[in-house]
Amino acid sequence: MLGAEVTFDVALPKVVWGWLVSTNMWAKSISTGAFFIGLYFIKKYPDNDAFFRKWLPLLGLVFIGITLLVTILDLHHEFRFWKIFLFAHFTSAVTIGAWVVSGYVLILLAAFWSWVTGNRKIFDRLVIPGFILAFFSTIYTAGILAQSTAREVWTFPAEMISMLLSATLAGSAAYLIVGLIYGSLNEKIKKELSYILFGSAGLLAAMFIGELVFAKMHSEYAEKVVEIMAFGEVAPWFWGGMFLAFIVPMVLVGIAAEKKKFEYALLGSLSALVGLWLIKHAWLIAPQSLPLS
Amino acid sequence: MRLGFLVDLSRCMGCMACAVSCKAENNVPLESWRLRVKYIDQGEFPETKRHYVPLRCNHCENAPCERICPVSALHYLPNGIVNVDHDRCIGCASCMMACPYNAIYIDPVTNSADKCTYCAHRIEVGLMPACVVACPTHANIFGDLDDPESEISKYLQEHRDVMVRKPELNTKPKHFYVRGSDVALDPLASERPEGFTLFTEVKFLEHIGGH
Numbered sequence: 001m002l003g004a005e006v007t008f009d010v011a012l013p014k015v016v017w018g019w020l021v022s023t024n025m026w027a028k029s030i031s032t033g034a035f036f037i038g039l040y041f042i043k044k045y046p047d048n049d050a051f052f053r054k055w056l057p058l059l060g061l062v063f064i065g066i067t068l069l070v071t072i073l074d075l076h077h078e079f080r081f082w083k084i085f086l087f088a089h090f091t092s093a094v095t096i097g098a099w100v101v102s103g104y105v106l107i108l109l110a111a112f113w114s115w116v117t118g119n120r121k122i123f124d125r126l127v128i129p130g131f132i133l134a135f136f137s138t139i140y141t142a143g144i145l146a147q148s149t150a151r152e153v154w155t156f157p158a159e160m161i162s163m164l165l166s167a168t169l170a171g172s173a174a175y176l177i178v179g180l181i182y183g184s185l186n187e188k189i190k191k192e193l194s195y196i197l198f199g200s201a202g203l204l205a206a207m208f209i210g211e212l213v214f215a216k217m218h219s220e221y222a223e224k225v226v227e228i229m230a231f232g233e234v235a236p237w238f239w240g241g242m243f244l245a246f247i248v249p250m251v252l253v254g255i256a257a258e259k260k261k262f263e264y265a266l267l268g269s270l271s272a273l274v275g276l277w278l279i280k281h282a283w284l285i286a287p288q289s290l291p292l293s
Numbered sequence: 294m295r296l297g298f299l300v301d302l303s304r305c306m307g308c309m310a311c312a313v314s315c316k317a318e319n320n321v322p323l324e325s326w327r328l329r330v331k332y333i334d335q336g337e338f339p340e341t342k343r344h345y346v347p348l349r350c351n352h353c354e355n356a357p358c359e360r361i362c363p364v365s366a367l368h369y370l371p372n373g374i375v376n377v378d379h380d381r382c383i384g385c386a387s388c389m390m391a392c393p394y395n396a397i398y399i400d401p402v403t404n405s406a407d408k409c410t411y412c413a414h415r416i417e418v419g420l421m422p423a424c425v426v427a428c429p430t431h432a433n434i435f436g437d438l439d440d441p442e443s444e445i446s447k448y449l450q451e452h453r454d455v456m457v458r459k460p461e462l463n464t465k466p467k468h469f470y471v472r473g474s475d476v477a478l479d480p481l482a483s484e485r486p487e488g489f490t491l492f493t494e495v496k497f498l499e500h501i502g503g504h
Contacts (some may be wrong), residue, residue: 002331004344004476004483007490008307008332011324012395014497016386076384076404083383087364094363094387149357149462219461220481291480291497292395293331293348293458 015288020074024067025141026170029163029276031063032104033171035134037196039127051184052175053123057112057212059174064105064137072190093143101142104133122289138167151287152222153215153229162207169200170276173249173269180266194257194265197272198250205246208279221290229286237282245275294412295354295373296437297467299455300347300442302477304432307345311424311433315349318412318423321330324498325398327409328424332492335476344477347424347433350375350396350409351458353467357391358408366406373438373467374413379405391445392458394466411435438467445469 038056042049072081084098107130114123123130142163145154172193179185179193213229215222229238252268255261307330315321315328328349335342352375359367359375366382369375382405388397389406400407412422420426425433436443441450449469450453456473457466475482487496 004335006331006483006485006495007334007343008330009485009495010326010329011494011496011498013389013398014499016399059294074385076386076399077382080383083364083381087381089363089365091360092363092387094361094385098363139341144361144387147357147361148387149464150393150395151390186297224481288390291485292393293480 005093012291012293015285017074017284017288019281020070022176022277022284023070024074025163025166025280025284026273026277027063027066027070028137029166029170029280030174030273031060031108032065032134032138033167033169034059034063034174035104035108036167037171037175037193039131041192043127045189046185051179051189053111053115053120055175055178057108057115059171060108061105061112063174064101064108068101068105093140093147097137097140097144100136102131104130104137104277107133110219113241135164138163139238150292152219153211153225153283153287156211156215156218158207158211160256162204162211164208165204166276166280166288167199168196169204169245169249169272172197172200173272174263176253176265176269177273179270180262187262190262190265191257191260194253194262197253197265197269201250201253201272205242205250208246224290225287228289229282232286233289234282234286237278238286241275241277241279241282243275244271245279246272248272248275294371294440295375295438295467296352296416297436297445297469298349298352298411299434299435299448299469299471301432301448301471302344302346303472304430305330305347306430306432307343308429310427312424313349314427315409318342318415319409322400322402324398325407327396327398327407333476334491335483344474346473346477347364348394348396349424349468350392350411351394351464351468352409352411354465354467355463357393357462357464358388358397361387361391363387370413370473372416374411374416376410376413377405377407379403379407382406393462393464448470 010082034056038052041052070080075081084095088095107126110126111123139160144158144161148154176193212226228234249268249272252264256265308445309330312328313329321327331346356375364381364383366378367388377479384404397406399407422435425435434448436445440446452471454472456470456478458478
């Protein structure tokens with residue numbers, strides 16, 4: 001007996017979670033990344049924190065708003081989303097995520113009110129719960145992917161660290177873009193943001209390449225997913241993402257920080273955000289390209 | 294009571310009576326399937342073999358779809374069936390991402406997740422699932438796994454070649470196959486070239502998520 005081939009079957013679903021879910025993960029990275037990085041600079045430079053006290057809630061709210069919008073749009077019953085609160089099933093990372101993000105939105109609204117009224121104490125009192133909620137808002141998607149038993153590659157433990165690094169990459173890129181457009185950041189902070197972006201891009205690139213190499217040893221299914229991602233139909237998204245999210249920003253931001261030419265950092269940051277979306281999309285659709293039965 | 298299913302693949306002749314009766318019984322829309330029969334051709338002439346594989350929900354004891362459903366639309370019944378509440382479902386498709394057996398679909402009419410329920414509505418009134426009744430060769434064997442005298446329990450005791458799909462995922466399926474093979478049960482053990490074949494067009498559906 002030689003090879004085998006399917007000769008009769010029904011049409012199988014392929015990509016079920018598409019660009020709306022990729023956008024969800026991408027926008028959430030920017031929102032929680034803006035929280036982490038903003039908090040770091042507020043604590044480190046308390047005398048020079050006006051920029052971050054303004055842009056932390058603004059970036060946080062705008063991008064968590066996009067996250068929530070695309071999440072609801074992706075539901076086949078958009079107007080039933082409230083059931084997640086009324087009939088919550090807490091074994092599901094989706095449910096936990098919905099509750100955690102709701103808390104995170106409340107913290108961001110308080111941070112926004114703190115900036116509008118100039119009452120710094122409101123935000124200062126919410127730093128610890130805010131950090132905890134931002135942290136879990138970042139990683140709960142890794143929990144959803146881990147519960148997606150059918151999809152190899154999503155279920156790897158490194159996904160959680162990958163989400164955190166995506167947040168620091170996206171947060172630093174967002175602040176660099178805003179800061180360079182409005183010219184309201186001093187050189188020291190711009191340089192530090194550039195190094196955070198550089199480091200996050202380097203570590204994230206190493207993780208993606210590492211997962212690509214080691215996933216092959218996990219199972220036949222994972223090996224096929226890696227094949228699709230590295231050489232198959234998803235390869236342009238994946239390698240395009242690798243180039244734009246990691247290589248271009250590392251070069252441009254590195255030049256910007258060392259040569260003090262921060263216009264390069266603006267380009268590098270834009271490239272990082274575009275590339276991050278591409279690589280998240282590739283990671284999302286590759287495991288959906290294989291037949292499960 | 295733990296209801297389970299067993300398919301004796303040596304008895305299946307690929308007639309699709311089970312698939313058709315399932316669609317009729319459960320009003321399954323044309324482009325969706327709760328139960329399907331896949332044909333796999335193996336070998337090179339004259340050494341050839343055709344496998345017929347009925348595929349449906351495995352009603353796992355450790356069901357990933359039940360765990361990931363954010364609103365408990367997918368839930369266990371006391372008899373072990375993993376049931377769906379269409380009115381509860383929010384259509385997030387997490388269950389489709391979690392199910393390793395591709396057994397769940399979004400019903401294009403109700404927009405809710407749906408799948409084989411072992412005909413829970415028929416079992417409730419003492420009837421067998423529609424596919425069991427329709428099978429002309431009694432390849433589908435259905436019954437209580439906790440009852441040692443049930444036909445399915447005896448079948449499991451008497452056969453050494455009992456298989457489940459993807460046992461490594463620890464989902465503990467309550468759907469068994471007898472006289473199966475890797476080619477029949479492992480989707481990666483056979484090629485799935487898209488396009489027209491001897492019988493039909495084998496293809497993937499375009500993106501069905503989002504709007």
